[in-house]
Amino acid sequence: MSELALTRLADYQPPDFTTLSHVLRVVLDDGEAEIHHQQRFVRQGASNAALVLDGEALTVQSLAIDGVALESTAWQYDGKQLIITDVPDAFALKSVVHVDADGNKELSGLYRSNGIYCTQCEAQGFRRISFALDRPDVLATYDVRIEADQARCPVLLSNGDLIDQGMLDNGRHYAHWHDPHPKPSYLFAVVAGDLAEAQRSVTTPHGNELDLCIYTEAAFIEQTDFAMDSLVHAIEWDETRFDLDYDLTRFNIVAISDFNMGAMENKSLNVFNTRFVLGDTATATDQDFQGIESVIGHEYFHNWTGNRITCRDWFQLSLKEGLTVFRDQEFSADRGEAALERIANVNMLRRVQFAEDAGPLAHPVQPQAYAAIDNFYTATVYEKGAEIIRMYHTIIGEEAFQAGMRLYVQRHDGQAVRIEDFAACMSEASGFPFDGDFFRWYTHQGTPRVVFSSHYDEASRCLTLRAEQQTEKVKPQAALVIPVVFSLLNKAGEVYRFSDEAASDLWVLEEAVEERVIHDIDGEWLPVWLHGFSAPIYYDYGYQHADLAHIVAHADDGFARVEAMQTLYRRLFNAAYQQDEATYQTLISATSAVMGNALASDARSAGEKALLLSIPATASLINALATPWDMDAVLGAEIRLRHDLSSMLAEQADAYLQQDDTSTDSAYSAADAQIRQLRAVLLAHLAEADSGQWRARFTGAYEQARNMSERMAALHALNVRHDAAREAALADFAERFADYPLVLDKYYALQASAKDEGALARINALSEREGFVISNPNRFRALVGAFAQNLTLFHAPDGSGYRFVIGQIRRIVTLNPQLAARMLNTFAVAAQLDSSRQGLMTGELNSLLEVDGISTDVREVIERILGGL
DSSP: OOOOOOEEGGGOOOOSEEEEEEEEEEEEETTEEEEEEEEEEEEOSOTTOOEEEEOOSOEEEEEEETTEEOOGGGEEEOSSEEEEOSOOSEEEEEEEEEEETTTOOSSSEEEEETTEEEEEOTTTTGGGTSOBOOSTTOOEEEEEEEEEETTTOOEEEESSEEEEEEEOSTTEEEEEEEEEEEEOGGGOOEEEESOEEEEEEEEOTTOOEEEEEEEEOGGGGGGGHHHHHHHHHHHHHHHHHSOOOOSSSEEEEEEESSOSSSEEOOTTEEEEEGGGTOOOTTTOOHHHHHHHHHHHHHHHHTTTBTTTBEESSGGGHHHHHHHHHHHHHHHHHHHSOHHHHHHHHHHHIIIIIHHHHTSTTOOOSSOSEESOGGGGOSHIIIIIHHHHHHHHHHHHHHHHHHHHHHHHHHHHTTOEEOHHHHHHHHHHHHSOOTTTGGGHHHHOBSOOEEEEEEEEETTTTEEEEEEEEEOTTSBSOOOOOEEEEOEEEOTTSOBOOOSSGGGOSEEEEOSSEEEEEEOSOOSOOEEEOOGGGOSSOEEEOOOOHHHHHHHHHHOSOHHHHHHHHHHHHHHHHHHHHHTOHHHHHHHHHHHHHHHHHHHHOSSSOHHHHHHHTOOOOHHHHGGGSOSSBOHHHHHHHHHHHHHHHHHHHHHHHHHHHHHOOOOOOSSOOHHHHHHHHHHHHHHHHHHHHOSSTTHHHHHHHHHTOSSHHHHHHHHHHHTTSOSHHHHHHHHHHHHHTTTOHHHHHHHHHHHHTOOSTTHHHHHHHHHTSTTOOTTOHHHHIIIIIHHHTOHHHHTOTTSHHHHHHHHHHHHHTTTOHHHHHHHGGGGGGGGGBOHHHHHHHHHHHHHHHTSTTOOHHHHHHHHHHHHTO
């Protein structure tokens, strides 16, 4: 293992200088850029400190202080930092540097792709544009003039307000933008290219007049209507729910295809991956529309929780991301069915973040050290960070939470602050000490477990509830403050009603072992724990199988109902994995009966039925297994479980689909999406049970599809088996949507998820096609990322799956190290595998370490994985 240089939270020091303002002239010409940059500095540290600025991949043309050119002996540049000694306490530095935008394939800093100039500055990309104090605690105003050829780049965009624009000589033109709100360098943005515009003027609920613009390639501009609607909804929601107004008169979104992130919240100029902007009925699924609405909301909400109030340092990343994920989840919940949104969020948390917590890439929500900050844009920082914010809300309620938000905004607007500052505001507003023991949620790593039990004493008519925290897998090992929302259910399906607020359904655990006594209660009551998944924990209670079925039928919380169903699935999977035939046979009968009852129920929405009938992803089911995993047994259990349950449900699913005449519109709506989701789940069950009799139905569903959701549901059903029907449908799909890159990504992902014997050969061939553009992150993730989630092929016993993924990563490892590092996260399971697969996987990882010039972020991920063995 190498000794990677670490940045540590404990070593944080404010900069010796701060920047008051930036004035940039960005001259673009034929894939090159000349950056004229004047910034005003004021000393705030030691009087003899040199000016040290970040800068990478820059060619220095000139440097001057207060108009006086610097001799080459007055400064040093080593390719990472520019050091200027003997500078005054207050001065203006003028630099001119050259940037090779075409040669920048990392998609960080300033680059040109498909003829479009674009920037990505978070976390440390501005240093690839010009010299600067490239850190989040330096906030300054930006004044930007962009110059380019008008024919090639008719659109010139930057942050803030458009001050002026006009023509120059030789067919060139300029645009002058000014952002009056001080911001750190990571929020700077420039976009220039031949882009079409969709524009809408709106008056917000608070009476603000705003111009909203979305830019993308002309061929796809008609696919931006839903994104524009989502932006309008987000603006209205933030004003009405959080009382937060947008602070300029114009808000711009740009959608481009070659973008590493989903989107970026640059002040007033959000840059998006096309995946989260483009969508119409013919090309986007309901899930795509939901993703667009969520991400549009997320980036807009950053205007206050991230931009106007930003991070002091990158260890505070969850200050903006955890809070904003919570806000976008609440936005989606208010726009749809709240319980279903919550269940979807928890399913993703368990599948991705719980796995992260259990492996070598585990880290606290507030990390204490890093080698490459790009590696900490993780589910722990985002999703677990959002769960912590949700616990604030659960403990103190909406009114006090909003009071805390108001105090946070009033106190820290225009500042770069810490997570502790947010906790202090919430504590002051509510009276609950979030800055005390609760704060351990930010500094520990691992997923805590709580074991619940209960005892009813008939003589005293008292029900005693007991909770014991088990922290052996949590570091440091200490009790956490855990809000538990629960209910009590009797045999008749009635929910116990607490008599007053003091005896509420919220139990805030603060000690390792606690008991709670409910007095004057008659009869036996079944506790239903963790309504709404009120804390991100594992939990156990000695439910009988019949108890779980009772909860599915009668609990008054949607999450609790689906959770009980998933518990049945987990138990059934474990029995199959352990080859416990007696338990398996008992459970398969009980579980299939509950599935049938759920499908037939008139009390459940179509969306909830779909979730109740969806078997959890195997990647989620295996989290609770003892290690090392027997992957052959895992894969065998998966096949058996899915086939058996689907076969037992097939007749009822078939009858339901034949009789279902519910009318739906071909366009997206939340209600119609639920109906289509249920139909897709039932088709999937028929496909898993299929011995051939329903293939014609799947083909017919594909041919008669009125929108992309219906088309993809049919394709997924056909994709379970490799036959002529599958091949014909996929060939038609590829030809029909040849001009739609995002739809073709779905084609590549479908191919990568096939599990038959010849699938890897076909996937290998796809990776060599001209259409597989490795420089495009969407296409790479569609094929290689989807393959890595295909456990059957990825964990092939001969190591061929590992070789394929590492081979593809090797193609991009120096080209786009950020994407390569994130793709390597799939290998974090190495320590949990059997010795044979572990050896094959580590051999591939070690081979990647031998590649010349791999980046710090790639090396850090590999060495953390290998270090966990």
